[in-house]
Structures are given as C-alpha cells and as structure tokens.
Amino acid sequence: MDQSIYQKLVQKLGAHKVSVNRQNLDDYRDDMTELPAHSPDYLVTAYSKADILSVVELGREHNCPIIPVVAKTNTGGLTIPSRGGIILDLKALNRILEVNETDQYMRIEPGVTFGQVKEHLDAFYPSLRFGYPLSPPYTSVLANCLLDGLGNLSLKHGPMGDWINGLEAVLSTGDIIKTGSGAYSGNWSATTPLPDLTALFTNFQSTTGIVTELSVELYPKLKHRKRLFILTYSVAEAYGLIRTLTRVGLCDDIAGLSWPLSKMLFDVKYPRHRDPEEPLIIIYLDLSSDYEKELSLKLELIDDIISEARQNGSHIEEPFDIETLIQINPAFQKFSELPTTLDFLLEHGGGGLTWIGTYGPWSQWEKGIAEGMKIMEEAGFPPIMVSRPMRNGHFVVLRFITLFDKGNPAEVQKVSELNQRLCRMTLNLGFIPYKTPGWIIDELKPDLDPGYQKYLKLIQKLMDPSGIMNPGRWNL
Numbered sequence: 001m002d003q004s005i006y007q008k009l010v011q012k013l014g015a016h017k018v019s020v021n022r023q024n025l026d027d028y029r030d031d032m033t034e035l036p037a038h039s040p041d042y043l044v045t046a047y048s049k050a051d052i053l054s055v056v057e058l059g060r061e062h063n064c065p066i067i068p069v070v071a072k073t074n075t076g077g078l079t080i081p082s083r084g085g086i087i088l089d090l091k092a093l094n095r096i097l098e099v100n101e102t103d104q105y106m107r108i109e110p111g112v113t114f115g116q117v118k119e120h121l122d123a124f125y126p127s128l129r130f131g132y133p134l135s136p137p138y139t140s141v142l143a144n145c146l147l148d149g150l151g152n153l154s155l156k157h158g159p160m161g162d163w164i165n166g167l168e169a170v171l172s173t174g175d176i177i178k179t180g181s182g183a184y185s186g187n188w189s190a191t192t193p194l195p196d197l198t199a200l201f202t203n204f205q206s207t208t209g210i211v212t213e214l215s216v217e218l219y220p221k222l223k224h225r226k227r228l229f230i231l232t233y234s235v236a237e238a239y240g241l242i243r244t245l246t247r248v249g250l251c252d253d254i255a256g257l258s259w260p261l262s263k264m265l266f267d268v269k270y271p272r273h274r275d276p277e278e279p280l281i282i283i284y285l286d287l288s289s290d291y292e293k294e295l296s297l298k299l300e301l302i303d304d305i306i307s308e309a310r311q312n313g314s315h316i317e318e319p320f321d322i323e324t325l326i327q328i329n330p331a332f333q334k335f336s337e338l339p340t341t342l343d344f345l346l347e348h349g350g351g352g353l354t355w356i357g358t359y360g361p362w363s364q365w366e367k368g369i370a371e372g373m374k375i376m377e378e379a380g381f382p383p384i385m386v387s388r389p390m391r392n393g394h395f396v397v398l399r400f401i402t403l404f405d406k407g408n409p410a411e412v413q414k415v416s417e418l419n420q421r422l423c424r425m426t427l428n429l430g431f432i433p434y435k436t437p438g439w440i441i442d443e444l445k446p447d448l449d450p451g452y453q454k455y456l457k458l459i460q461k462l463m464d465p466s467g468i469m470n471p472g473r474w475n476l
Contacts, residue, residue, distance in 0.1 A: 001041045005062050009042060009086075012054040019043040028069060028079070028087045032346075032353040034404070034415045035077035035437060040067065040087040047092050049212050052170050055088055056210070059468045060172055067470050068206050070110050070140035075355050076437040078147075078205050082472030088210070091140075096120055097213065101128060103189040104218045105165050110142045110211065114339040117141055121218070129153075129221035131160065132338035134386070136346070139339070142214045146202050147435045148359075150390065150397060152253045152286060152338055153219060155246070158391035159359070159434075161202040163217040165190055169201055169209035172464040180215060188215030200463065203434070205473035208463035222288040224295045227336070229325060230306070231279035231317040237309070238281035239366045241316060244305055245285070246393040250298045253286035254389055258373060260382035264344040265331045270403070271382050284335075285319070350405035354415060356422040357399040360431030362389070365396045368429050372400050372422055379418045398431055438472055445476065 001020050009018045019025070020042055030037035041064075046052050059066045065085025072079065081087065094111030099120070106117070115137025117130050131151030133144060144151075148161035157163060165188050166180015179198040182188040191198055200208050232238035242254055262282055263271035274280070285302070289295040302319065309316055325332040334340045345353060360368070365387065373383035384401040400422050404415045423433065423440055427447075433440050445453070457476050463469075 002062070002064075005058065005064060006042060008058055009044060009055070012058065013044060013051055017045050017047065017051065025087070028067075028072070028081075028089075030080055031072060031074055031077060032351070032406075033075055033077055033437070034352065034354050034406075034412045034419070035080060035439075038081050039084065040081045041084040042086045043089065044086055045089045045092055049170070052088065052090075052210055052212060053174060055086060056170055056172055057174055059086060060174070060466050063466060063468060065468050065471050066172075066210070068110070068210050070143050071113070071136075071138055073135060073139050074143075074147075074435065075353065075357075076435040078435065078437070078470075078473060082438075082470075085468075085471075090210075093212070098188075099125055099128070099218070100187070100189065101125055103187065104128065104220075105189050105215050106130075106218055107188055107213055107215045108141060109213060110140060112141050113138050114141055114144075118339060121221075125218075127221055128218040130216075130218055131157065131163070134342060135339065136341045137339040141216070142211060145214060145216055146211060147205070148203055149435065150388070154390050154397075155251060155253050155388065156392065157217070157219070158394075160216070162391070164198055164202065165215040165217060167198055167201060167211050167215065168213040169211045171209045172466050172469050177209070182215060200459065203436075204460070205436075206470040207460050207473050209469065220290075222290045224290070224292055225286070225288040226295060226299060227322040228285040228287070228302070228319040229322070230283040230285070230319045232281045232283060233279055233315040235281065235366050235370050237314040237316060238283060239369070240314070241306070241309055242283060242389065243362070243393070244309070245302065246389045248301070248305070249392070250301060251285050251287050253284070255284045256369075256385075256387045257282045257284060258383055258385035260384045261386075265334075266329060267331070267344075269344075269348060272380070279317070345401070345403065348403050350403060350407070350411075352404035352406040352412070352415065353401065354404070354419060355399055355401045356419055356426060356433060357397070357435060358426045358431035358433050359390065359395050359397060360426065360429065362393060362396050364429040364431070365398065368398045368426055368431060371425050371429075372398065375421050375425060376400060376402070376418065379414065379421070381415075381418065398426060436474075438475060441474055441476070448476075 029039040068088050069079045090110040093109040095109050098107040131153035133151045145160040148159040166182040168178045180191045259274050260271045287298050322336050376383040386399045388397045405411045
C-alpha cells in the first residue's frame with residue numbers, strides 16, 4: 001500500500017468511502033473458484049459517477065490498477081486482483097433509472113440486482129418481464145449482461161449481451177462515452193442504426209472501461225404460464241426431444257439438467273452413484289401465453305411430440321408440472337419462480353464452486369455432454385451438468401459445475417486439473433468458454449486468428465492506454 005495514494009483517495013472521496021483495513025480487503029481477495037487469491041491494496045465504495053471519475057483519475061496518475069466489483073459471485077476469477085490495486089465496489093450504485101413501458105426497456109446502474117428488478121417490475125410494471133439466470137437474486141444484472149450470461153428467456157433472445165440497447169461508460173482517460181440510440185437521444189430503445197460501439201464493453205471484462213449505466217430490453221409478461229419437467233434415460237433421447245421442441249418453437253425456455261441436481265434437491269450432498277433405473281437427464285420446459293386456449297394447445301402438442309418419441313422406442317416419462325413436484329418435495333419450490341438461490345450449490349460446506357461454461361455448436365452438443373460427464377465421473381466428482389439451446393437453437397450452452405472443498409489443497413489441485421480436461425475437451429469440439437478466466441485465454445491463444453488478436457490488443461490499448469483497467473483479463 002502506498003500511503004500517498006491512500007491519502008489522496010481519502011482527500012478526493014472522504015474517509016468513509018475508502019478502506020485499507022486488511023480484514024475488509026481480504027473479503028475481495030478471491031471468489032468461490034479454485035483460482036489463486038490475491039489481495040487488493042485499497043477498497044473504494046463508489047456512491048456516484050463522480051466517485052468513479054475520481055478513482056480513475058488517481059489510478060491513471062499513479063499507474064494503479066482498478067478492479068470493478070459488484071456482487072462477488074463470479075465463477076471465473078474476474079475480480080481477483082492480478083497485481084493489487086484499487087477494488088472499486090459499485091454495489092451502492094443500485095438505482096433503476098428508468099423503465100419505459102411502451103418501448104420495453106429499462107436503464108440501470110451496476111448495483112441493480114435480479115431480485116430488485118423482479119420486485120420492481122412486479123410492483124409497478126406487471127405487463128413486463130425480464131430474464132433470470134440460475135444464480136442468486138443478489139447477482140448484478142449489468143455484470144451478467146456485459147459478460148454475456150444467460151437467463152430463462154435466452155432460448156428466444158440469446159445471451160444477455162444481445163439484450164443491451166446501449167450503455168454509458170467511464171474510460172481510463174477520464175472520458176465518458178454513450179453507445180446505442182442513447183448516444184443521440186434520450187430514448188435508449190435500440191443499438192441501431194448508429195455504428196454500435198457497445199461491443200467495445202461486452203466480454204472485455206472491464207479492461208476497456210467501467211460501465212455506469214446500461215439499457216436492456218424487457219419483454220411482455222404473458223398471463224398464463226406452465227413449468228414442466230420430463231425424465232429421460234439417455235443423452236441421445238433427451239437431446240433428440242430437446243431438438244424437436246426447440247425447432248417447433250412452443251417453449252420460452254428449455255434446459256437439460258443431469259441426475260446429480262435432482263438428487264441434491266432431495267438432500268443428497270455429494271451424489272456419486274446413479275442407479276440404472278433412475279433418470280439420467282431431467283428436461284425443464286417453460287411455456288406461456290396470453291390465451292388459455294393457446295397454452296392448452298401447446299401442452300397438447302408437447303404430449304404428441306413425446307408420444308411419438310416413445311412410439312419410436314425412446315424411454316421418456318410423461319411430463320409433470322412444478323406444482324406436482326412441490327407436493328412430492330417442497331424443496332422444488334426453488335424452481336417455481338426465478339431468480340432463486342440454489343443453496344445446495346452454495347452452502348454445501350466446502351465453500352468451493354467452479355464451472356466450465358461454454359457456448360458452441362448444436363452438432364457437437366450430445367458428444368460434449370457425454371464426454372464431459374464421463375470426465376467428471378473419472379475424476380471422482382458428481383457429473384453436474386446444465387445445458388440449453390440458445391437463440392432458437394442457433395447455438396447451445398454446455399456447462400459443467402463442480403463443488404469442492406476450498407480448504408483442501410489436494411482437492412483444489414484436483415479441481416484445477418479437472419477443469420483443464422473439461423476445457424480442452426470442449427474447445428476441441430468447437431465450444432468457447434464464457435466469463436472466461438485468464439488461464440483459459442492462454443488455452444485459446446494458439447488458435448485465435450492473428451488478425452483478431454492484433455486488433456483486440458489495439459482496441460484495449462486505445463481504450464486504456466495506461467493499462468490500469470482490471471489488468472490480466474484478456475491478456476493477449
């Protein structure tokens with residue numbers, strides 16, 4: 001810690017916004033993953049855009065790294081300081097600045113959470129809805145959008161980066177930039193037809209600037225909804241059914257969940273064994289409509305599709321709805337409404353949660369699922385897998401989740417080796433990790449197009465000539 005930097009931070013911001021207390025700093029030194037910890041030197045809690053500009057000015061003056069943080073729920077080590085510096089906590093910037101009901105968008109600050117959005121829309125804009133991931137309600141909406149996370153409307157609308165209409169960002173130079181239609185007018189409803197500079201900030205992991213406001217799409221909330229679960233017994237049968245359901249366009253959301261997740265809902269902590277008579281993949285469906293007749297017809301068509309698959313020899317159970325599941329086991333209430341906290345993933349006792357999450361081609365989906373689950377079982381971990389089609393099936397998600405004991409160095413090493421195997425397997429099949437930790441960037445480098453690498457570096461240098469914005473991310 002440089003005492004002069006600390007004194008200047010206090011002078012510019014006030015002592016109540018700045019801390020060098022070791023206990024406070026240690027709260028930001030790592031995350032849930034197996035990635036190595038590294039402490040920051042200073043903690044600043046921002047309460048305004050002026051606070052952010054002051055921190056950026058000081059960081060530029062002293063060549064001091066700045067690492068923006070909101071909820072600290074990331075699973076890629078993206079807010080672990082690579083070489084100390086200033087943690088800039090943005091959670092206090094939590095205003096929903098605007099909801100435009102007619103043009104179907106909202107404008108938010110970094111600290112706005114999924115739980116906050118749902119509560120706000122339900123109370124004041126019941127005709128609108130947003131998409132929610134399987135992450136806790138206290139997760140940052142803005143961060144998930146900028147990192148191309150997904151939600152329960154991604155089947156139709158793609159990853160959340162595609163939902164962005166425009167943004168405002170502070171650069172390391174002290175400049176402020178707006179993108180999308182908000183760059184011209186006070187209406188933030190679209191990225192087009194202006195040349196779209198929004199992509200300079202999506203998936204760059206804060207290396208190009210600090211986004212202070214984001215406009216994101218909202219969607220109509222239909223009156224009637226049904227949530228179904230279908231038990232299947234092989235990868236080929238499960239994903240054959242998912243493929244059919246995706247292409248006929250009946251559902252708002254479709255996902256495949258591997259068998260350990262269902263056992264964990266029944267309080268099995270580390271399910272390592274599956275009886276052959278138990279289902280392998282649980283398919284999750286969400287449907288909605290403004291008209292009961294249309295919803296009834298959708299359900300009837302889904303029954304017809306399942307019946308046809310069964311007539312062709314597939315072992316697929318009859319679908320049952322979430323209400324039936326809750327009667328069997330009240331723990332399934334967690335799946336009745338999103339966002340939700342899946343405490344069996346977060347509170348398993350060991351403190352560690354990591355994943356290899358990827359987007360990739362439908363043609364390699366089934367092979368990736370089968371190989372990934374096999375790799376996890378060989379490593380001695382429950383094969384926790386979540387997958388779903390994206391943007392009407394133009395690509396898919398393949399994600400493997402591992403729970404582990406962060407206090408056990410041997411297990412941490414084992415998890416690190418497992419993730420390396422899973423990463424290499426998915427890359428070989430054409431899948432690309434998202435929310436990408438630094439070590440995966442090193443895996444990507446040899447096969448990245450040279451022109452792509454050249455201009456990615458030029459863009460980062462242009463946007464952050466001092467190299468102070470979350471250094472070590474997308475380090476080419």
